[in-house]
Amino acid sequence: MDNLLTIILSATAIATFLNILLKRFNIPTIIGYIFTGFAIAYLFELGRNNDSLTHVAEFGIVFLMFTIGLEFSIKHLMAMKKDVFFYGLLQVCLVGGVIALSAEFLFGIEKKSAIIIGYALALSSTAIVLKIFNDRGMIHTVYGRKALGILLFQDIAVIPILLMINIFSNQESSLSTLLLQTFYSVVIILGLMFLIAKYVLNRFLSLVVWADTEEIFIAAVLLFVVGASFLAHMLGFSYSLGAFLAGMMMSESQYKHQIEADLVPFRDLLLGLFFITVGMQIDFNLIAQNYGMILFSLALMMVFKTLVVFGILFFSVGGRVALKTGLALCQGGEFTLAILALASSSHLISPTVSQILIVTVVISMVMTPFILKNMKKIVDAMSQEPNNGDFMIHSSGIKDHIIVCGYGKLGQEIVYRLKKMNVNYLVLEHDINLVKLGQSRGEPVYFGNAAEKTILKNAFVENAKAVIIAINNEKKLILLCEILKSFNAPIKIVAKASDYDEKKLLKSLHVKHIVNEGREAAKALLKVAMEEDEALLSDK
Incomplete structure (x- = not known):
C-alpha cells in the first residue's frame, strides 16, 4: 500500500510540474503524461506488459469514446458530409491501405498485423489539433473546416478498427463464423440501446434530477457508461464501443450538456492515466537500439500523410489550403496509441514493432504544436500561390443573443x-x-x-x-x-x-x-x- 501511494504521489508531482514546464512551449499535456509514465516506469522498475495497465488504458479510452458519442450529431455530419464522408474516407483508405501494403511487402509483417498498423497510423490527433485550432481561432478557416471533417471521419473509423482487432485476435473460429456472430451481437446491442434510450433513459434521469443531488446524477451517468461498456464486452466487442453507443444515446437527451460538463473531469483524469500507462510501456533500451528505424518511420509517416491530404484537396480548395490541412493532420493520434496498445496486448503486433510505432507517434505528437504555430511560414516557403484561401468561415452557432x-x-x-x-x-x-x-x-x-x-x-x-x-x-x-x-x-x-x-x-x-x-x-x-x-x- 505504501509503495502504491508513493507511485501515485510521484506520478502526480511529475505530471504537474512537467506539464507546467511544457505549457511554456505550447506542448500539450498528453506529452507530459507520456513522459511521466516513462519516468515512473524507470524510477520504480514497473513491468511494461502488465494486464492491469492495459485495463486502465482501455478504461481511459472508454470515457474519450463516450464524449465523442455524446457530441455525435447526424445533422452536423450531414452539413459537412463531403468533408467527412468523402475526404475523410479517402484519407483513411489511402493512408491506411498504402501503409498496410508497405508493412506487409516491404517489411515482411503478417497481413492482419499490417492492416491494423496501416489504419492505426492513418488516424491523427483530434485532441491536439482541435484544441490548438480552437485556441488560435483556426477552426473557422477553410483548412480548419476540412481538417475537422476528416478528423470526424477518423473518430468514426476507430469503431471498425477496434472491431478488426476483435476479429483478428480470435483464432478459434473461421472468419465467416466471426462475422455472423458479430452481426448477431450488433443487432442485440443496437436493439437494447434503442429500447433503453427510448423507454428508460430519460425517465430514469428525470427521477435522478428530481432528487436534486449532484453526486447521484454523476453516479447515474457513470452507471450507464460503464453498464453499456460491460454489455458490449459481454457480446464480444470492446468496452470503447459500448461507451460510444452510450454517448450517442445520451446525445439526444435534454441533459446532454450537463452530462458533458460533469464528465469532462473524469474523462481528462482517466485519459491522463491512459497516457501515463502508454509512457510506462516505452522501453528506452529498445529505442536506443532502433533509433534509425524510428526516425525513418517518423519522416515517412508525416510526409506521406501530408501528401495524401494535399493530393485529395488540391483540386477543390487550392494548394495553400490543401497543404495547411495536410500539415495539421500529419501526426499520429491518441487513438493510434490506444489501437497499438490493444493490438499488442492481443498479440497481433510484436512488442518490438509496437514500441517503435508508439515512440514514432509520440514524437509526431510532440512536433505538432510547433508545426501548427509556424504553419504560415512553412506554407509561404513551400507555396507560391497567393494567400486568398485562408478566409474565415462563420460559425454555425448562434450569436448576438x-x-x-x-x-x-x-x-x-x-x-x-x-x-x-x-x-x-x-x-x-x-x-x-x-x-x-x-x-x-x-x-x-x-x-x-x-x-x-x-x-x-x-x-x-x-x-x-x-x-x-x-x-x-x-x-x-x-x-x-x-x-x-x-x-x-x-x-x-x-x-x-x-x-x-x-x-x-x-x-x-x-x-x-x-x-x-x-x-x-x-x-x-x-x-x-x-x-x-x-x-x-x-x-x-
Whole structure:
C-alpha cells in the first residue's frame, strides 16, 4: 500500500510540474503524461506488459469514446458530409491501405498485423489539433473546416478498427463464423440501446434530477457508461464501443450538456492515466537500439500523410489550403496509441514493432504544436500561390443573443419581455421542473448548471450580446460571475444585487452592469404612487 501511494504521489508531482514546464512551449499535456509514465516506469522498475495497465488504458479510452458519442450529431455530419464522408474516407483508405501494403511487402509483417498498423497510423490527433485550432481561432478557416471533417471521419473509423482487432485476435473460429456472430451481437446491442434510450433513459434521469443531488446524477451517468461498456464486452466487442453507443444515446437527451460538463473531469483524469500507462510501456533500451528505424518511420509517416491530404484537396480548395490541412493532420493520434496498445496486448503486433510505432507517434505528437504555430511560414516557403484561401468561415452557432441564467419568477419575467422585443435568447436552468415548464411554453430553456464553463461554451457565451443573471443564490451568483470573467472574450454581465454587500462583491469582480434590487424597487413603487396622486389631482 505504501509503495502504491508513493507511485501515485510521484506520478502526480511529475505530471504537474512537467506539464507546467511544457505549457511554456505550447506542448500539450498528453506529452507530459507520456513522459511521466516513462519516468515512473524507470524510477520504480514497473513491468511494461502488465494486464492491469492495459485495463486502465482501455478504461481511459472508454470515457474519450463516450464524449465523442455524446457530441455525435447526424445533422452536423450531414452539413459537412463531403468533408467527412468523402475526404475523410479517402484519407483513411489511402493512408491506411498504402501503409498496410508497405508493412506487409516491404517489411515482411503478417497481413492482419499490417492492416491494423496501416489504419492505426492513418488516424491523427483530434485532441491536439482541435484544441490548438480552437485556441488560435483556426477552426473557422477553410483548412480548419476540412481538417475537422476528416478528423470526424477518423473518430468514426476507430469503431471498425477496434472491431478488426476483435476479429483478428480470435483464432478459434473461421472468419465467416466471426462475422455472423458479430452481426448477431450488433443487432442485440443496437436493439437494447434503442429500447433503453427510448423507454428508460430519460425517465430514469428525470427521477435522478428530481432528487436534486449532484453526486447521484454523476453516479447515474457513470452507471450507464460503464453498464453499456460491460454489455458490449459481454457480446464480444470492446468496452470503447459500448461507451460510444452510450454517448450517442445520451446525445439526444435534454441533459446532454450537463452530462458533458460533469464528465469532462473524469474523462481528462482517466485519459491522463491512459497516457501515463502508454509512457510506462516505452522501453528506452529498445529505442536506443532502433533509433534509425524510428526516425525513418517518423519522416515517412508525416510526409506521406501530408501528401495524401494535399493530393485529395488540391483540386477543390487550392494548394495553400490543401497543404495547411495536410500539415495539421500529419501526426499520429491518441487513438493510434490506444489501437497499438490493444493490438499488442492481443498479440497481433510484436512488442518490438509496437514500441517503435508508439515512440514514432509520440514524437509526431510532440512536433505538432510547433508545426501548427509556424504553419504560415512553412506554407509561404513551400507555396507560391497567393494567400486568398485562408478566409474565415462563420460559425454555425448562434450569436448576438441574450443568455438568461435562471428561469425563476424573475427569469420568466425577463423572458416575457425579451419575447415582446423580438430579441434572440436562450435560458439555462438547473431545476428540471422549471426546465419542463419553459419547454412546455415553447421557450428555449435548457437543463444545465450555468456556473460551469462547458455549459456556457455550449450556449455560445463568447458570441452573446449579454448574460443576464436571474439567480437569487448569492454564492452561485458570485461563482457565475467569476467563471464569466475567466473567458478571453469581453462578456457583458448584467447582475442583480440584493444589498450593498452583494453589490460590493460584484464590483470587486469588475462587473460593470449591476441593478440594485432595493433601489429599483423603491423607484418603481414611488413612481406608481406619484402617478396615482397626480391622477387624483387632475380628476379634481
